[in-house]
Amino acid sequence: MESMLKSPSLFKSGSREILFHPTADQKETRAPSMQSFELQEDPSFWKEHNVQVVIRVRPLSSSEISVQGHNRCIRQDSGQTITWSGHPESRFTFDHVADENVSQEKLFKVAGVPMVENCVGGYNSCMFAYGQTGSGKTHTMLGDIEGGTRRHSENCGMTPRVFEHLFSRIQKANTTSNNLQIREDAKKGVYVENLKEVEVSCSRDVIQLLLQGATNRKVATTNMNLASSRSHSVFTCVIESKWECQGVMHHRFARLNLVDLAGSERQKSSGAEGERLKEATNINKSLSTLGLVIMNLVNISNGKSMHVPYRDSKLTFLLQDSLGGNSKTTIIANISPSSCCAQETLSTLKFAQRAKFIRNNAIVNEDASGDVITMRLQIQQLKKEVSRLQSLVNGAYLNKESDNCSVSFPGSPGSFKWDTGMGSLSPLTSDKKFSQAKQREEEIQGLKMRLRLRESGIKRMEAVASGKMSAESHLLQERNELLREIAVLRSQVDRNQEVTRFAMENLQMKEEIRMLKSFYEEGEREIMSEQIQLLENKLLDALDWKLMYEKDLKKDSLELGRLDEDNLLISSQAIQNQREVEVLRKNLNNCLEVKEKLERRVDELVNELEEERKSVNALKEASQFPQIDCPATSRTDDSISAAVDDQMELKTMVEAIAAASEREAEAHEIAIILAKENDELRSKDLELSHQLQDMNEEIENLRGLL
Numbered sequence: 001m002e003s004m005l006k007s008p009s010l011f012k013s014g015s016r017e018i019l020f021h022p023t024a025d026q027k028e029t030r031a032p033s034m035q036s037f038e039l040q041e042d043p044s045f046w047k048e049h050n051v052q053v054v055i056r057v058r059p060l061s062s063s064e065i066s067v068q069g070h071n072r073c074i075r076q077d078s079g080q081t082i083t084w085s086g087h088p089e090s091r092f093t094f095d096h097v098a099d100e101n102v103s104q105e106k107l108f109k110v111a112g113v114p115m116v117e118n119c120v121g122g123y124n125s126c127m128f129a130y131g132q133t134g135s136g137k138t139h140t141m142l143g144d145i146e147g148g149t150r151r152h153s154e155n156c157g158m159t160p161r162v163f164e165h166l167f168s169r170i171q172k173a174n175t176t177s178n179n180l181q182i183r184e185d186a187k188k189g190v191y192v193e194n195l196k197e198v199e200v201s202c203s204r205d206v207i208q209l210l211l212q213g214a215t216n217r218k219v220a221t222t223n224m225n226l227a228s229s230r231s232h233s234v235f236t237c238v239i240e241s242k243w244e245c246q247g248v249m250h251h252r253f254a255r256l257n258l259v260d261l262a263g264s265e266r267q268k269s270s271g272a273e274g275e276r277l278k279e280a281t282n283i284n285k286s287l288s289t290l291g292l293v294i295m296n297l298v299n300i301s302n303g304k305s306m307h308v309p310y311r312d313s314k315l316t317f318l319l320q321d322s323l324g325g326n327s328k329t330t331i332i333a334n335i336s337p338s339s340c341c342a343q344e345t346l347s348t349l350k351f352a353q354r355a356k357f358i359r360n361n362a363i364v365n366e367d368a369s370g371d372v373i374t375m376r377l378q379i380q381q382l383k384k385e386v387s388r389l390q391s392l393v394n395g396a397y398l399n400k401e402s403d404n405c406s407v408s409f410p411g412s413p414g415s416f417k418w419d420t421g422m423g424s425l426s427p428l429t430s431d432k433k434f435s436q437a438k439q440r441e442e443e444i445q446g447l448k449m450r451l452r453l454r455e456s457g458i459k460r461m462e463a464v465a466s467g468k469m470s471a472e473s474h475l476l477q478e479r480n481e482l483l484r485e486i487a488v489l490r491s492q493v494d495r496n497q498e499v500t501r502f503a504m505e506n507l508q509m510k511e512e513i514r515m516l517k518s519f520y521e522e523g524e525r526e527i528m529s530e531q532i533q534l535l536e537n538k539l540l541d542a543l544d545w546k547l548m549y550e551k552d553l554k555k556d557s558l559e560l561g562r563l564d565e566d567n568l569l570i571s572s573q574a575i576q577n578q579r580e581v582e583v584l585r586k587n588l589n590n591c592l593e594v595k596e597k598l599e600r601r602v603d604e605l606v607n608e609l610e611e612e613r614k615s616v617n618a619l620k621e622a623s624q625f626p627q628i629d630c631p632a633t634s635r636t637d638d639s640i641s642a643a644v645d646d647q648m649e650l651k652t653m654v655e656a657i658a659a660a661s662e663r664e665a666e667a668h669e670i671a672i673i674l675a676k677e678n679d680e681l682r683s684k685d686l687e688l689s690h691q692l693q694d695m696n697e698e699i700e701n702l703r704g705l706l
């Protein structure tokens with residue numbers, strides 16, 4: 001922490017720079033660059049924002065004038081905009097731009113007062129001054145505090161003013177409030193309740209503390225600043241407020257960080273060497289961490305997920321809440337208007353510009369002990385319910401004579417209507433009328449009883465809140481009364497058929513909703529898995545396309561080449577598929593060839609058969625001829641033996657024909673099987689060709705997209 005502490009500008013006052021404040025004439029001669037804009041207070045700013053960025057331009061210093069004359073690198077365009085007039089010219093917009101004529105008092109009113117109000121309201125708050133060395137950070141945060149003994153001077157800065165205002169607010173709150181009470185205690189004597197918890201009681205106490213810490217601060221002369229702070233200063237103050245309202249104690253607390261950063265500096269310009277150089281390196285290191293933290297916070301506010309390196313420097317670790325956390329934060333970026341500092345000024349303006357995009361999430365820190373807060377809420381709710389029940393009971397009596405009554409029972413399965421029967425068009429028996437009137441009477445009694453229970457509950461809670469009753473005995477009684485109430489409600493529900501019917505319907509509807517919900521959720525899952533499948537297919541298609549057209553599309557493949565190992569697996573699968581198609585195609589061709597051969601063979605066999613048939617017929621005719629033309633007695637032995645031979649040959653031939661027919665049948669069967677196989681292969685081939693065609697089309701589309 002020591003390195004975080006830094007003494008106030010009081011210690012710098014001996015070596016103050018002479019700054020140039022233009023006269024009226026000078027202002028006129030440099031009218032465009034010197035135009036002054038009134039700082040506008042904006043009371044509603046913090047209602048909508050958690051981060052405020054203010055630019056403060058300090059007057060030219062005598063050393064700057066001696067180097068660059070009155071040349072300036074910036075031009076103010078309005079109370080919110082400033083232009084850096086280098087190359088290229090850059091225009092920046094902030095919440096406020098305070099020119100060199102803006103007094104400490106005015107800046108405090110615009111930025112300091114609302115910060116105190118935020119703290120009193122329970123918001124953590126932070127103000128830090130950022131800027132190059134010698135740009136006026138310490139002047140802004142501390143200014144001249146003149147030993148901390150007198151009231152602040154015209155030039156005193158933000159911190160003393162903040163505490164003076166804070167204590168005057170506390171003073172006012174004490175005098176106008178009855179909350180702080182004087183009590184007497186046997187040991188302590190007379191004391192102001194709660195005041196003992198406040199460790200500082202006036203702004204002077206704070207300034208004294210500030211001075212104690214400031215003695216640790218190192219100030220040294222550099223080329224850029226006669227009294228340059230060599231460490232950051234973080235002054236933290238915890239503000240607590242307590243008050244009682246309706247018997248409940250409220251407790252708010254807020255942390256206020258007032259930060260005077262050490263300035264960023266270039267070794268070349270500051271001329272830092274040795275010890276100064278070490279300091280400068282450390283300063284720049286923590287400032288660059290601050291810059292990185294802010295950059296990452298801005299990225300986060302733009303929806304990126306990033307690690308914020310708060311822990312990389314003590315400064316950012318300490319300011320963690322103020323940057324992107326639970327705080328309302330003001331950043332005052334101090335700049336020099338001189339052309340000598342054009343680059344540093346531009347970098348500060350850029351830093352401030354980035355800081356504008358930080359998103360903080362400030363909440364009121366109110367420690368209302370859980371029980372009390374819950375009880376307060378319960379009391380409010382119960383009071384509402386009591387008045388509702390009261391109006392119901394009154395309404396029920398008023399409506400006694402009317403046709404229909406509608407009653408809502410809190411906690412019962414639903415509200416329901418009942419028919420009084422009075423004046424109803426449907427004729428009801430007197431028994432029914434009587435039982436309905438009785439039921440209604442019972443219900444009114446039930447309501448009255450519940451009303452009484454609620455009222456006594458509220459009284460008990462109030463007694464607990466004011467400490468007159470212990471929470472345990474309240475809870476015990478509450479439990480018993482709730483049990484009684486449940487019993488009353490149960491008997492009402494049991495007796496009322498309509499309520500039971502509604503309860504059943506309610507249950508059924510709940511079940512239906514549950515089923516519809518699960519159906520919907522499952523449906524969603526299906527759709528999602530379909531979509532995933534679709535995407536996977538597209539990826540596969542793209543890969544196939546890549547593999548097939550790799551040669552033609554070397555350029556495109558550079559982009560596709562980013563596909564990872566998973567994609568390569570899929571692509572090898574695609575290659576395998578392609579190979580399978582090729583094998584099938586070959587098989588198909590083989591089959592076709594075999595089929596053709598077989599068909600040819602079958603034709604040959606059919607021809608042979610035909611030949612055989614013809615020769616058999618010829619033989620038959622030859623063997624029958626003597627029977628027709630010659631008598632049997634005229635046949636010789638030779639002719640008989642020849643006929644036997646012929647018969648044998650015929651038999652052999654018939655057998656051969658039978659065998660050939662069998663082979664033909666077999667060949668036919670094989671041909672049919674092969675034809676079937678061919679058909680299957682053809683349809684598979686066709687299917688694959690379609691798929692390939694689709695893929696090609698898809699690839700064409702993808703190509704078009706690429």
Ligand SMILES: Nc1ncnc2c1ncn2[C@@H]1O[C@H](COP(=O)(O)OP(=O)(O)OP(=O)(O)O)[C@@H](O)[C@H]1O
Nearest residue numbers: 016017058133134135136137138139228229262263
């Ligand atoms: N707005 C201003 N009006 C008048 N004088 C100013 C103003 N801003 C700064 N100065 C003077 O400029 C000089 C440098 O300012 P200061 O010491 O506050 O700079 P710094 O940013 O804190 O520097 P470092 O980072 O080196 O500590 C001081 O003499 C200071 O009084």
